[in-house]
Amino acid sequence: MIAARRLLSPAPLLLGSLALFMAVFVAFPLGCLALKSFQDRSGLWVGLDNYLAFVASPALGRAVMNSLTVSLITTVITIALAFPFAFALTRTRMPGKESLRILAQIPILAPSLLPALSLVYLFGNKGLLKAVMMGQPLYGPIGIILAEVFYTFPHALMILVTALSVSDARLYEAAESLGAGPLRRFLSITLPGARYGLISAVFVVFTLVITDFGIPKVVGGQYSVMATEVYKQVIGQQNFGIGAVVGLVLMLPAGLAFAAESWGARKQKALLSSRSVPYRPNHQPLLDWGMFAFAALVVALLAGVLGMAGYASFVKFWPYNMSLTLDNYDFAQVDGAGWSSYWNAIEMSILTAAFGTVVVFIGAYVMEKLKGLDWLKSLIRLLMLLPLAVPGMVLGLSYIFFFNHPDNPLNFLYHGMAILVLSTIVHFYTVSHLTAVTALKQLDAEFEAVTASLKVPVWKTVLLVTVPLCLPAILDILIYLFVNAMTTVSAVVFLYAPDTKPASVAVLNMDDAGETAAAAAMAMMIVYTSTAVRLGHAGLEALLQRRTQRWRKRS
Amino acid sequence: MFFNEGSAMSPPYLRLSGIVKDYGSCLAVDHVSLDVLEGEFVCFLGPSGCGKTTLLRVIAGLDPQNDGKVEIGGRDVSKLPPSARDYGIVFQSYALFPNLTVTQNIAYGLKLKDKAAIRARVAELLEMVGLPDVGAKFPGQLSGGQQQRVALARALAPAPKLLLLDEPLSALDARVRLHLRSQIKELHRKLGITTIMVTHDQEEALTMADRIVVMSKGRIEQTGTPGQIYTHPASPFVADFVGAMNFLKGTAAGEGRVRLGNVELACLNETPHGSDVTICLRPEDVVVRNPFGANVVPTRIESLEFLGPFHRARLHSDEMGGITLTADFSANLVRDMELEPGKMVPVALPSERLRVFPVQP
Numbered sequence: 001m002i003a004a005r006r007l008l009s010p011a012p013l014l015l016g017s018l019a020l021f022m023a024v025f026v027a028f029p030l031g032c033l034a035l036k037s038f039q040d041r042s043g044l045w046v047g048l049d050n051y052l053a054f055v056a057s058p059a060l061g062r063a064v065m066n067s068l069t070v071s072l073i074t075t076v077i078t079i080a081l082a083f084p085f086a087f088a089l090t091r092t093r094m095p096g097k098e099s100l101r102i103l104a105q106i107p108i109l110a111p112s113l114l115p116a117l118s119l120v121y122l123f124g125n126k127g128l129l130k131a132v133m134m135g136q137p138l139y140g141p142i143g144i145i146l147a148e149v150f151y152t153f154p155h156a157l158m159i160l161v162t163a164l165s166v167s168d169a170r171l172y173e174a175a176e177s178l179g180a181g182p183l184r185r186f187l188s189i190t191l192p193g194a195r196y197g198l199i200s201a202v203f204v205v206f207t208l209v210i211t212d213f214g215i216p217k218v219v220g221g222q223y224s225v226m227a228t229e230v231y232k233q234v235i236g237q238q239n240f241g242i243g244a245v246v247g248l249v250l251m252l253p254a255g256l257a258f259a260a261e262s263w264g265a266r267k268q269k270a271l272l273s274s275r276s277v278p279y280r281p282n283h284q285p286l287l288d289w290g291m292f293a294f295a296a297l298v299v300a301l302l303a304g305v306l307g308m309a310g311y312a313s314f315v316k317f318w319p320y321n322m323s324l325t326l327d328n329y330d331f332a333q334v335d336g337a338g339w340s341s342y343w344n345a346i347e348m349s350i351l352t353a354a355f356g357t358v359v360v361f362i363g364a365y366v367m368e369k370l371k372g373l374d375w376l377k378s379l380i381r382l383l384m385l386l387p388l389a390v391p392g393m394v395l396g397l398s399y400i401f402f403f404n405h406p407d408n409p410l411n412f413l414y415h416g417m418a419i420l421v422l423s424t425i426v427h428f429y430t431v432s433h434l435t436a437v438t439a440l441k442q443l444d445a446e447f448e449a450v451t452a453s454l455k456v457p458v459w460k461t462v463l464l465v466t467v468p469l470c471l472p473a474i475l476d477i478l479i480y481l482f483v484n485a486m487t488t489v490s491a492v493v494f495l496y497a498p499d500t501k502p503a504s505v506a507v508l509n510m511d512d513a514g515e516t517a518a519a520a521a522m523a524m525m526i527v528y529t530s531t532a533v534r535l536g537h538a539g540l541e542a543l544l545q546r547r548t549q550r551w552r553k554r555s
Numbered sequence: 556m557f558f559n560e561g562s563a564m565s566p567p568y569l570r571l572s573g574i575v576k577d578y579g580s581c582l583a584v585d586h587v588s589l590d591v592l593e594g595e596f597v598c599f600l601g602p603s604g605c606g607k608t609t610l611l612r613v614i615a616g617l618d619p620q621n622d623g624k625v626e627i628g629g630r631d632v633s634k635l636p637p638s639a640r641d642y643g644i645v646f647q648s649y650a651l652f653p654n655l656t657v658t659q660n661i662a663y664g665l666k667l668k669d670k671a672a673i674r675a676r677v678a679e680l681l682e683m684v685g686l687p688d689v690g691a692k693f694p695g696q697l698s699g700g701q702q703q704r705v706a707l708a709r710a711l712a713p714a715p716k717l718l719l720l721d722e723p724l725s726a727l728d729a730r731v732r733l734h735l736r737s738q739i740k741e742l743h744r745k746l747g748i749t750t751i752m753v754t755h756d757q758e759e760a761l762t763m764a765d766r767i768v769v770m771s772k773g774r775i776e777q778t779g780t781p782g783q784i785y786t787h788p789a790s791p792f793v794a795d796f797v798g799a800m801n802f803l804k805g806t807a808a809g810e811g812r813v814r815l816g817n818v819e820l821a822c823l824n825e826t827p828h829g830s831d832v833t834i835c836l837r838p839e840d841v842v843v844r845n846p847f848g849a850n851v852v853p854t855r856i857e858s859l860e861f862l863g864p865f866h867r868a869r870l871h872s873d874e875m876g877g878i879t880l881t882a883d884f885s886a887n888l889v890r891d892m893e894l895e896p897g898k899m900v901p902v903a904l905p906s907e908r909l910r911v912f913p914v915q916p
Binding site for chain 1: 615616617618636637638642643644646648649650651652653654655663664666693694695696709710712713715719
């Protein structure tokens with residue numbers, strides 16, 4: 001009887017559901033995409049024809065070259081800015097460190113379209129600072145690169161700060177006692193110590209740029225890149241086979257980046273032994289203030305780009321009537337959907353955050369705590385990590401192929417809010433999952449064993465102990481999913497229906513229709529919302545800290 | 556006393572028969588059978604990776620065995636989940652719930668409905684582990700030793716018939732460890748609860764256990780009282796693992812004789828004549844005051860290492876084939892006999908203290 005109870009215990013059932021979820025929303029769509037790349041328009045098997053057409057097409061070849069060019073240049077510029085910034089945050093006594101660190105995260109609050117819109121106002125044909133361009137057109141590689149630097153900067157900075165935080169003061173003391181000067185210490189200790197972080201930052205930035213769709217769409221002009229080409233092939237020409245091929249090619253750098261990232265993370269961890277002594281920077285007025293000037297300039301530029309869009313969203317008729325107005329926020333004037341796309345985005349973000357957090361946390365708990373069925377768990381783990389290597393565009397594309405197939409019993413999902421929410425959860429699954437796993441790993445591994453020995457059901461301990469202990473991580477996941485759902489364009493642009501169009505897509509559409517001011521206004525609505533949510537999160541976290549500090553505090 | 560009444564007549568409280576735990580890459584527990592009497596305090600002793608913790612987790616049902624039978628209190632629990640077995644467990648990491656108070660932790664497994672009854676039981680347990688005033692605190696506000704005692708109280712709260720301790724003292728510093736050792740022992744005496752403790756610390760096992768189970772590579776090397784294990788180790792492994800030991804290479808020289816260089820020693824040898832043997836002798840069993848009998852050999856003191864209450868001497872013996880023997884001499888013996896490096900001293904190697912093992916080919 002008791003043995004039967006064990007068989008019916010919910011754990012294997014949960015693992016099974018998790019496997020099913022991952023199969024249906026990750027494995028099957030991607031498999032479908034791969035299959036599609038071997039079929040023609042009518043679904044007939046054509047072997048490698050699509051691949052050959054891709055290689056032979058001069059237009060697609062140009063898109064590949066263009067993508068590589070802007071991605072490489074952006075990567076160089078972003079890393080060149082982010083590395084010294086990260087160095088200043090971790091290795092100097094630069095004044096105003098905390099504020100600069102927070103302000104440097106500004107771009108994360110905005111959809112990637114926003115810097116593109118700002119640039120139009122700054123350097124476009126009617127731009128404020130058009131003279132700076134010296135006759136060069138903004139639309140094209142220059143605009144793409146400038147906007148991508150803004151968009152990718154915080155991502156690179158985060159990785160590099162982590163890498164540079166790992167340091168052993170004793171290495172520096174040893175080098176100094178051996179007579180090594182500052183330059184030699186930097187070249188022989190600092191740089192090698194951060195090399196894995198540097199490699200991983202390079203790959204992450206490169207991938208973000210090559211897979212980004214919003215920026216080239218807004219400021220790319222006639223300059224075609226792979227991401228816009230996928231969109232053109234699939235939505236414009238209904239050429240699914242070629243679209244699938246380009247999508248698969250786009251997965252290459254992301255896959256590489258993913259491999260480099262996990263390799264770098266593993267290596268990085270091994271650098272610091274538990275006996276290391278953390279590095280404490282000395283006062284060096286010249287370096288500290290020099291770095292401050294640099295960091296302040298970077299932050300001012302970031303804030304300037306954001307501020308420009310904010311300002312433009314209130315201007316009546318750029319550049320002829322610069323008086324301020326709220327008219328641009330009356331979206332119904334320029335877009336049939338009006339404000340509904342904003343509320344769609346809110347609904348989508350709340351649903352994504354709520355369901356996503358529950359699925360992610362239960363998934364991580366089951367994966368961490370359930371014993372046995374190791375083969376199934378490694379399969380699920382692979383599918384959980386895969387989304388990190390799948391660009392949003394490719395995910396969206398694969399969802400079209402899979403869920404829009406008339407024979408798919410899940411076809412009913414296709415035209416509703418559900419597909420937007422599900423695709424967004426999957427798109428941002430990996431980071432959320434890893435956050436939850438990290439939090440769970442910090443708990444004592446024997447809570448479940450103790451619970452069983454005391455004959456208390458496991459769910460009671462999960463509710464009374466595990467969830468309260470993981471609350472900060474759970475909040476992090478919730479906010480991460482919400483803000484990303486709010487700002488994402490790439491997957492949903494393939495999947496929205498007229499009545500579920502989210503705000504970020506509305507920005508794209510309004511810009512397409514020439515309504516740049518309204519587009520900027522909608523983009524700013526996204527910024528206001530994510531800022532409010534982040535601030536709310538910070539407040540909640542402070543409250544939580546105070547409420548739980550009694551048991552968190554060591555005596 | 557309760558734990559002494561478990562005579563050979565009564566059935567064992569815990570019976571393991573042919574337990575096998577295979578992790579695929581290694582055989583963690585290799586056909587182990589063991590009986591533990593009611594009220595007994597048994598230590599699983601061995602180096603890390605010997606399978607002692609795995610065996611404990613098999614008993615607890617946390618890592619189910621691949622083969623074999625576990626019976627607790629005469630009931631076959633081999634296939635039952637942990638929650639259907641009756642035991643309390645304490646881990647090295649304590650595994651206290653950090654967001655619950657000490658009282659809430661201890662009351663976690665109590666099935667009492669009445670709030671007052673729960674309060675009374677918790678107070679009783681806190682009193683028992685000597686921490687009457689910490690009920691309102693959180694685990695993070697207690698020292699390591701206090702946390703371990705709370706974990707003990709929590710495990711004992713539902714009054715289990717079996718207590719499992721997984722390296723309960725390893726995370727504590729030496730002084731606290733000594734104190735807790737005697738407290739756990741005292742508690743065991745008072746409650747008479749059948750207890751199994753896993754440890755890699757031989758001193759802990761020797762001082763706390765009624766019976767020690769020495770394990771190596773997933774098998775039981777020897778089972779016996781601390782005295783038996785120490786004075787009559789059943790194998791060179793046990794001899795080496797428990798206490799300090801001289802290992803001398805020699806050959807069997809017939810019934811009750813072994814040869815070491817030019818010397819023949821009397822001992823309890825049963826190995827065939829001419830075979831290679833290892834002769835074991837504890838450093839404290841080397842007699843330097845009034846040596847007499849057959850096994851007296853001349854040695855020269857090579858070095859004397861001061862270790863506080865005693866000196867550890869290295870004795871060189873040309874007679875025994877140029878070997879070096881380690882011997883422990885008390886501080887006042889060294890003073891009385893004016894022992895110092897370079898001095899020649901005859902020592903006796905008492906025949907009843909010599910353990911002879913055949914050399915494994």
